Amino acid sequence: MIGTGYVGLVSGVCFSDFGHDVVCVDTNDQKIAMLRGGQSPIYEPGLDALMAKNVEAGRLSFSTDLAASVNAVDAVFIAVGTPTRRGEGHADLTYVYAAAREIAKALSGPTVVVVKSTVPVGTNREVLRIMREVRPELAVDVASNPEFLREGAAIADFMRPDRVVVGAESQTARDVMRALYRPLSLREVPIIFSSLESAEIIKYAANAFLATKITFINEIADLCEKVGGDVQDVAKGIGLDGRIGGKFLHPGPGYGGSCFPKDTIALTRTGQQHNVPIRIVETVIAVNQARKLGMIDRIAAMLDGELVNRRVAVLGVTFKPDTDDMREAPALTIVPALIGGGASVAVCDPQGKKEGVTLLPGVAWFDDPYEAAAGADAVVVLTEWNMFRGLDLSRLRQGMRGDALVDLRNIYLPADAVAAGLRYASIGRVAAAGHAQAS
Template sequence: MRIAIIGAGYVGLVTGACLADFGHAVRCADKDPAKIDALQRGRIPIYEPGLDDLVARNMAEGRLSFGSDLCWAVEGADAVFIAVGTPSRRGDGHADLTYVYQAARGIAQALKGYAVVVTKSTVPVGTGDEVERMIREARPDLHFSVASNPEFLREGAAIEDFKRPDRIIIGVEDDSARAVMADIYRPLCAGHAPLIFTTRRTAELTKYAANAFLATKITFINEIADLCEMVGADVRDVSKGIGLDTRIGQKFLDAGPGFGGSCFPKDVSALIKTAHDHGTSLRIAETVAEVNERRKRAMSRRVIAACGGSVRGKTICLLGLTFKPNTDDMRDSPAIALVQALEDAGAWVRAYDPEGMEQAALILNEVEYAGDPYEAALGTDALVLVTDWDVFRRLDLKRLRDGMRWPIMVDLRNIYSSTEVEAAGFLYTCIGNGRSRPLLPLIATS
């Protein structure tokens, strides 16, 4: 089939490359000429494992192309996917649909025959209705359909998620759209991926409900971790004990510094605002958002406590800056609040991240960036593990310790066990373990 993708950002690029790999002819349009120029030359503007090879292969085989002209992309398309950004609107937390509606108006002018206009962007309930209204108002003569097809892609595992999904949710209001969407995803249905057709509004709400529920799981286990520290339990064992219950599941039960990224914070906020607009409240979601923001700020207090109560004049090493591994995404990363709080407390911060330092430097311009973990730790007063990149799971702990001024490690991702870290000479503290408390006051009085 012939498919147009409007927006060559994270979702649009992954969607376009994967659909091209299924054999469809895909044209991606984006209004950013620098991004299009880079893509045409084979340079991927984001970090996502495997995406560069996937894009290059499908471009070479003529199934995937990029341009800045929306009309060129839409010409002759059977389906047009809107995959533009929907950031939180400044001031009120609603999803900003400016780019979605701009795309809809452009599509209305460009379409010449029947096509399904598909909202792939994460949008509030009723957005598909508004997109349909706008197109119909602009082109009353046009035969078209509007569908909702929310994405469920994890940054760092997006290609796997697209090609081997838990489910494919498609919201349609007519049989023609259903037939086109079923044809697009036929290659996945052959692999027994559940293709679930719903109404458009149901599909839109499903995306928000899924992200809010996952954010709730993260926030819940983080609060249990705090309780574990008070009662002498280990949150890792608690997580395993409850996660093996198939009704609960083990994913998203790793205690840490709070959730961030491009999806969970803004989607929880948008869901709350949608509920308010419709005269109801989502008290659990409201609490999740509030508790998560408090937790990110609280991480600095853990580091300061581990350093004996003050970090003024000290240099703190941060390993990991992105909100999760296998991405360069810094949006709402817990590292941002941590760095800012440490700097406010008088500390100098040196950091290393395998992929995120270029993006981090745009936000955290007072941080000193290092070339590897050992350079980052050299001469520092404490080391903080912020993001659980695989490369941080197999560090030479003795080498780290020998290069530091003080042997303090604060593990915000529970990557290591206290036994191995303390054997290397560190004073160690982690998340949710109330059974081992290093004698950190000795540092302050030395």
């Protein structure tokens, strides 16, 4: 497994738990030293224990030596990063192609090279071309095996997936991939075999569709606020339609993370390259960015439009709960804007501080939400961690200087907030008597 980032490490650990012998390779000496010491460089519930179990069983190891690691293996996975190239939106495939060249130089016999990284259409075929150019005499097959792992639930997603997608055009590649995923056959997990191009599109299309669902319900939430509807009732009413489904119909401050922002942009760039504009997704991207900016206005409205010398407590800054991932998190737009407007910001997040100290300069960090809220004019729920779901709202209010609770994840009932003496704003819900709903 080349690359020990989120996808590579989780996939490598889970494959080893299937009973396969796995070597996870990375050029980062510090990261490999951490892994050898039993410490994961990422936060993912259950990963440390599963990793330790398979290291102890002798099925899982870590190395910086790519050449030695790929010798006499059945499959080599490329799971390196494909970040968005600055200023243009295209996926940066530098690491993928570099890995392909290094693998080709090091292979000693026929092998299936599997691209696990999220890559634009045509990348897998280019990987095959590169490898044949480097080693024309070597029998190499390339397969595409996109991941569908949700951060915070990645192990369950790998072990009990909805489906496994494999782009493979040779019988050898199909046979190797079937063997790797054979443990899932007991659960009758569908394995979809397709062309390389179809597998690449499936990954991007899936993420773009989910991002569209999030953006759709966010706009419906705005309509609900204007006309007196309740977006949670609306989401339930449409989500029970089997053609729609209830997942990803939860309004909030906009999507973030490592996948949706990057993949939607990459998909639209691919469409533009081929003169097939993906206009729905282009709109989703624009609306989502505006969504994050709009949350700043909501917070300011609860402070009578004045941020100067106001203290704001922000509960949660990672893009979602159960992860330490800050990539494209709404907090990265909202918190700097609050500070830029003259507010002081206190933050509580169980995993966000590691990245947030660098990404959010100028905030005060707290481990306890009540301590973060002490003296605050407003408390903003930005990420729905479990530790924030059951707060004693009366205690929260007693410690505050002001009385504004801005619940951007709808985790509290308006009536409960009002009963605790709070002015309450949420997303797309009917205002309760005695509380202000910012618009």
